[in-house]
Amino acid sequence: MSDLALSTVALPPRTSEAASGQDEVPFLRRLRGYLDLNRSDLQAFEALLDPELRIKKRRDVVCDGYEFKKLCFVKEGYAARYKVLRNGKRQIVTFVLPGDIIGMPVSFFDYAPYSVVAITDMVLQVCTLEAFIGLSHRRPKFALALSWFAVHEAANHAEHIINIGRRTPIERVAFFLLEIHARLANVGCANETGFKLDITQEMMSDALGLSVPHLNRMLSRLRADDMIAICDRHVEFVNLRAIRALAQFQPIKPSRVPTLNSANP
Amino acid sequence: MSDLALSTVALPPRTSEAASGQDEVPFLRRLRGYLDLNRSDLQAFEALLDPELRIKKRRDVVCDGYEFKKLCFVKEGYAARYKVLRNGKRQIVTFVLPGDIIGMPVSFFDYAPYSVVAITDMVLQVCTLEAFIGLSHRRPKFALALSWFAVHEAANHAEHIINIGRRTPIERVAFFLLEIHARLANVGCANETGFKLDITQEMMSDALGLSVPHLNRMLSRLRADDMIAICDRHVEFVNLRAIRALAQFQPIKPSRVPTLNSANP
DNA sequence: CGAAATTTTGATCACGTTCAACTTCAGTGG
């Protein structure tokens, strides 16, 4: 519970409440998975943020080929990072979930190499990349957190590569569902055995490199085999053990940033 | 040869020479693509390094499931990061080239999520992850460099996802060759229009999610269509424009770390 | 030089794409 009981403890209960409470924003929850943040860190971080930004479903947040230099911490909603090829085919590189950062990696390039589209209505906390860099110089732990973030992202991508490269379609779909569930659970947006899947089958197929009909058949088969149950976009894992075995799913999560005897310049 | 000319030595012209010279180690070349390093930075970095490590071809450097907490900066040689599935199929997530870091991302997990095998004999510069973290606290620019590194890696993975997800086999192979070439060229290990490809077709097929025979046919076709020429493992792009068009290849490289008015703690 | 690894070629066939039609459902205006 009280991961931050150690902060400084100046204030009575408020701090620890907000610090570890259910109502914390997903991004900070994610950060706390990587390292400890004291109250001063939090204040410094929050000082960077612009007012909350609300994005409508279906809006492109980032456009392939245009400059974009912001970090948008996703508080609510889903997005998809994608690219369309000449032949009209679209590949979704990854789904951006609460606790993820839109602008990672696009803001690290002169021109965004991908587009990002909002799948649902979204709420974002925004700061400029420059501001975050500034913070990183003053408090290196934020730079390290950024590294951990990026590494985590790379590892997720690696899993995705393995998934579409060498798994059969049925395994691929199973793995995908488990992965999304794990990522949502990691930021407190899913329960033990199920989650809300606000993603159309067309998008899933574009993420998994399958055709829509075939993806549909695979989902049907998972249902027929009593692995999952779907009721208006809520996915429930009926037989978690079985589907994990099928997908050969192993949850991926980076270790914490090692804490030395801290900053001594 | 004189990669370390810059180490202690207080000589005037040597420094700037070594700083941008052809003979610099690939990793530092890579770093310099992200940000400026002064002599003091270099010394601090080199102080972390263990003696050079030589690895024999075919050796596993990292083993899936075991702890590994080092950063190995590749000076010479190629490696492959991979995972094998239950059915015996292997997916190569990415090839590790000079200037890359073995241990990224595996060292950021409690247990390595992938294996890494040396494809050729290798020369590595090694330090512990902890030591690098320490340096990052003292000099935040290294933490930022690490972020840029990880982001670059994630972006390369994203390209790989797009490649195997939505490109046809022939485009896939073409893209792959262009990508490897670009990455080698970025650290000075390839010439304008060709490069040494020390990777068996079996490995390529495991990276691209194709069968060996089919990969072979695609390579033949690229040769027949006068896109490439291969002479004992040296690939030459005969018609660079054509193959780029075929692959829809766009080189990917992160912008530089923005320099504010620098560290003011 | 012999053995093993790698590349190349061929024949067959299953799998997943493609294309098409149909269903279901939510939203909208007459």
Place this chain on the structure above:
DNA sequence: CCACTGAAGTTGAACGTGATCAAAATTTCG
């Protein structure tokens, strides 16, 4: 309230691509 629209999900049939298996040719290496 119902007809209309468009998006999303579902099902079927036919086709073609790329996997699979097998074997030969070639190269690499001990």
